[in-house]
Amino acid sequence: MNTSTKIRIDLPLVLPDVQGDHDHCIARLNAALLGRPGIEQVHIKSGEANTPVLCVHYQPETISLQRVRELVQAAGAELTAKYGHLSTRIERALHARSARALADRLRAVPGVHEAEVSPSGAVTVEYERALVSEEALRSVLSEPGAVPSAGASSGTNTAAPAQHIVVPNKAERHDDHDHAGHDHGERFPHPEGKEGDHEHAHGGIFGENSELIFASVAGALLAVGWLIGRYGSGPDWLPLGCYIAAYGFGGFYTTKEAVENILARRFEIDTLMLVAAVGAAALGQWAEGALLLFLFSLGHSLEHYAMGRARRAIEALAKLAPETANVRRDGQLVEVPVGELQPGDIVAVRPNERLPADGVVTVGTSSVNQAPVTGESVPIDKQPVPDPQAAIASFDRVPAEHRVFAGTINGGGAIDVMVARRAEQSTMARVVKMVTDAEAQRSPTQHFTDRFEKLFVPSVLGLVALLLFAWVVIDEPFVDSFYRAMAVLVAASPCALAISVPSAVLSGVARAARGGVLVKGGAPLENLGTLSSIAFDKTGTLTEGKPKLTDVVTATGASEPDLLAVALAVEEHSDHPLAAAVIAGAKERLGNQPKAVASHVKSITGRGVQAMVDGEQVHIAKPVYFTENANAALPKDVDDANRNLVEQGRTTMIVRKGAKFLGVIGVMDTPRPVAGEVMAALRGLGIERLIMISGDNQQVADAVAKSVGLTEAKGDLMPEQKVVAIKELRTKHGKVAMVGDGVNDAPAMANATVGIAMGAAGSDVALETADVALMADDLSQLPFAVGLSRSTSRVIKQNLWVSLGVVAVLIPATIMGLNIGTAVLFHEGSTLLVVVNALRLLAYNDKLGGKTTASDSAQVKS
Known part of the structure; x- marks a missing residue:
């Protein structure tokens, strides 16, 4: 029987000019690879390090791993050499008819496959390099009459280049990543001076x-x-x-x-x-x-x-970040342009100053007004992070109390910030770039x-x-x-x-951006304004995402210290939110008691984790895992304890060491305080179905759904089952939105009519995958987004x-x-x-x- 293996390769390494998964070059790449013997499936997904990756499923009996890499590299290089992508901006707003006429003019150029021009001036072009050059396309924009003049417009250059923001994907590089054969230079050149020395005054005498x-x-x-x-x-x-x-x-x-x-x-x-x-x-x-x-x-x-x-x-969003920053160098403060800041630089920020870069607080405490980026009206307290270097290496995972963004406003305390991203990679810069793309x-x-x-x-x-x-x-x-x-x-x-x-x-797009909501174009704006069903992930979306260890019930013949020591040893190797709750609770309860050591830790997808402790195999898993295995039936006392905790709305994990069950651990992730209020607001806006889809057991899902006022809850869902649930909802109810964190929920969000990511500020993958991104980790932004979309649809x-x-x-x-x-x-x-x-x-x-x-x-x- 043929078995399929898969390889994942960073998409930017294969197609460096391609940003989104809707680009035509993605379909061309898929077509080029799927015709090869041994290659079964090719698709785009979100990588573990927040990088869009190309996932290739192949049969190792038919084609080797090295040959797959060679084919992917060759196909990507061929497409990159053949097709180019131009993104620029006309330095003034256009009439809608003028924008459409300019787009038609660009499409008429031999070699141009697609061109879009927004009335606000954003221009995107996909073209064939052998037939037309980027310089030729820019010259079309600079030709007299290409852009009809108007006295009401502003600006001086007919087609001056915009501030093009190139956003490298800062992913970890895995062994199966292909690094060769591609140019990583600037995607959109910035010629100095007036483009083509063409100057066209639009303002008139007044x-x-x-x-x-x-x-x-x-x-x-x-x-x-x-x-x-x-x-x-x-x-x-x-x-x-x-x-x-x-x-x-x-x-x-x-x-x-x-x-x-x-x-x-x-x-x-x-x-x-x-x-x-x-x-x-x-x-x-x-x-x-x-x-x-x-x-x-x-x-x-x-x-x-x-x-x-x-x-x-x-x-106005692009002008929020300051132009200079005070950097600590050799014990002195040196004023440097923001564009010269590098990750690792320490920047001093005085009270009431704007922050110059994304980074983490290293010294001092303050409250930061994050409204320009996230839309939050209440300043957020900030304090130093214990390990700044480790924090900037995984910036999107840093807790909110340590992380700051360019363009936000410092409060009354002086702070030092370690820069995590260059200016063109900041959250603010990415939002401006994506909103500009959305305009077209x-x-x-x-x-x-x-x-x-x-x-x-x-x-x-x-x-x-x-x-x-x-x-x-x-x-x-x-x-x-x-x-x-x-x-x-x-x-x-x-x-x-x-x-x-x-x-x-x-x-509508401009108003949303000002309110901390990124809407990627007219389609999601209209769709969100006309749908009547919204699905929610539970953990981190409807709940705080910070569960606590609430219950430890031991099995007959087992002790609580033994159970907690085993659980702590195994869960310390996991970064799952539930694991963090177990670790924190176990350390608090165990105190200074001796700790166990775990090895050979392995995840059981959607069910739990297994490891070796004291020479015996340990399983910490959902109850359903043991019911699925005939040789691991739960003892009656453990089963009764589990049922009792589930009825109380706890998420439970069974701990077994060797052939002996040690007991049940109960954790609880409390709903967000505003969740009930948000659901009531959504119902008031005309959302008829509010559905939760969760990997937790059905009883927990029902308990949370009841407490916040949802109309339906679906529990015990594996990641692929969440996708099926979304498809079923679309078949039954038409349009449906999916609200999640944009990381674990990416597949379900991609299959929804509108994918909505929460807490997108600083998260590359959330910004990349979502149709609508709520920049703050604030559920109360959702009624604003839906209400604005409803108003836009009405208008x-x-x-x-x-x-x-x-x-x-x-x-x-x-x-x-x-x-x-x-x-x-x-x-x-x-x-x-x-x-x-x-x-x-x-x-x-x-x-x-x-x-x-x-x-x-x-x-x-x-």
């Missing part, structure tokens, strides 16, 4: 508010012309002069962008609006044409403002509106062309047919539709109804004779309405128990 000022002047001229014409208080030519001047101010940026679009061979809505305004002037309807250009220019500038505001909310990911509704527009716009143009010839069919002058066609053109332009979804998604639906509803009403109304002026008012009014509605999300506030759950209450000082 800076970034130029278009808004021009639109306001156009509106004032329009109002003056209308008043003079209505009351006849001036010469006859004056109203017309005011309207023509309004054309100049209101149409300046529209004309500029239309010309750029035409030069780039694009026919956008801006061009349609300009054609309609010229048509109105040709018909002598100067006032209506001026009104059109005024409102369109005003709406355009406010749309840019909306995108820019969402973008600035995100960019379109939501399902956005994909729908894009597809709809591609069908709708040509249909409208066809309808307008037919209406131009209405005078041939019906008895009316050509002027009337032309006027009607222009009115329909204005009414049917999907301006509001184009901006409705991206403005809401960007505002998206409202915007779609408004934008599509106005178009659906205006098209038949203009065909029936509605004038251009009224159509313009409703059309541009709907655009302004959806923008303002989306911006409301930036002010979203959710309170739990009367306390703000986000960081709004924190006074962040520069």
Whole structure:
């Protein structure tokens, strides 16, 4: 019978340019390897040292380990040499249509496989190196007309490179890791100076508010012309002069962008609006044409403002860390740039200063305001860590009272911090990078509106062309047919539709980031806002994750010191949370009594641990382990003691040494104090099913579920059974979210519609694997995330109804004779309405128990 063996290799070593497991190169790598004889399965999983790893299952009878390594290395090197990934940022916010046009322009370049551009300026491109270079792609972004100019935008460079943050995976290197054959240089080069020496001023004579000022002047001229014409208080030519001047101010940026679009061979809505305004002037309807250009220019500038505001909310995160740090060197304090800090450096942080780097406290005590990173509104007490060098080597496992993050604010005590990560690897830098990537990911509704527009716009143009010839069919002058066609053109332009979804998604992502919640794009934001089922892991999620030894019941003929000595000897070799509880409790109860020594310690997956103590084999395992083994039946007194403890909600472990049972150990992990309140808040938000999936026995699961107010509990689940449980929930209830720590729960989270990781600050694997990351280890952030997503979904639906509803009403109304002026008012009014509605999300506030759950209450000082 064939047996399968598996090898795990760090993914960044195979594909150094690939960050996420959704990249197309992952599928290409799988396809390249699965076709080889002897290779059964290839997939991505989270490694033990917080590194995404490539897991290859192979048959050693067919293919050797060395050959598997060679194939993986060759396939990875071939893909890395063939495909490149560019991530940059346009130095200003874009209109949604401009962003889509730029993405289409990039996709049209031979060799580009995928390109996404966010209205806030984030650009991601996957390309084939043999067909196009990164320099060529950057030059496309720098070409005149590639990025339509706008007076309401900010910045000076058309395509200046962003601050690209490369995040190496700091994993332990195992023997089966392949280290050869790949370049680990900077993934995204940073050319100095202006890119391509191209400078393109967007601000105009009044800076970034130029278009808004021009639109306001156009509106004032329009109002003056209308008043003079209505009351006849001036010469006859004056109203017309005011309207023509309004054309100049209101149409300046529209004309500029239309010309750029035409030069780039694009026919956008801006061009349609300009054609309609010229048509109105040709018909002598100067006032209506001026009104059109005024409102369109005003709406355009406010749309840019909306995108820019969402973008600035995100960019503000990147500016939280200070630029310099005071480092202790040779007994002196030396001020150095933050970018030069290295792991192991000791940084002095004065009271009320921002921390310059992720690290651990070595000297001093203080309270640190972590709201900028985690969203916690209450400062966290910090104290020195016993072994700083060991702590920075496993930074994500360091207790919260020792660990600090770049960008957070020190309280009243002076502290020394040992740097754990370089500036570009800090939690804050990674959040900024991931939020930037999330900006370029379109939501399902956005994909729908894009597809709809591609069908709708040509249909409208066809309808307008037919209406131009209405005078041939019906008895009316050509002027009337032309006027009607222009009115329909204005009414049917999907301006509001184009901006409705991206403005809401960007505002939602930005608001979440400010509240200590990282949402990776529009898809998880929308999905979290529409699902009605949430599954929770128990340990560390619903409970404190710090169980205590509460009960020790000995079997007949055994003593408590013997039982605890054996348990202590074995569990000291484990890093499981339950083991820590047993160790702490056993040491406290044993005092100075002699200790036993364990060897050959081996984990029993999902059941317990076995070892050798005093020459006898010891098993410390869940009761189910002994019922599964016919030769290890529990004695009646041990079985009765176990049942009694389980009924009290304890997690139990049976201890057997050789053929003799020593007794039962009971530990208890208490629910988080806010858990019940959080569940009530979630039910109030419309979450109907709150389910716990746990590896603990069913009785313990039921006890915890009842105490916090869950609707269902599933216990006795192995890791693979948790995945099955999530799949069953999705089949039965549709969308389902999974809340866990992002490490042990990664497989279940990956199979949920939305994976939510708690305590993601400082945890590489939680940030990598989750769709939504709660930066603080605070369950009360969950209602904020769900509530914000619910609000975002409502705003998206409202915007779609408004934008599509106005178009659906205006098209038949203009065909029936509605004038251009009224159509313009409703059309541009709907655009302004959806923008303002989306911006409301930036002010979203959710309170739990009367306390703000986000960081709004924190006074962040520069």
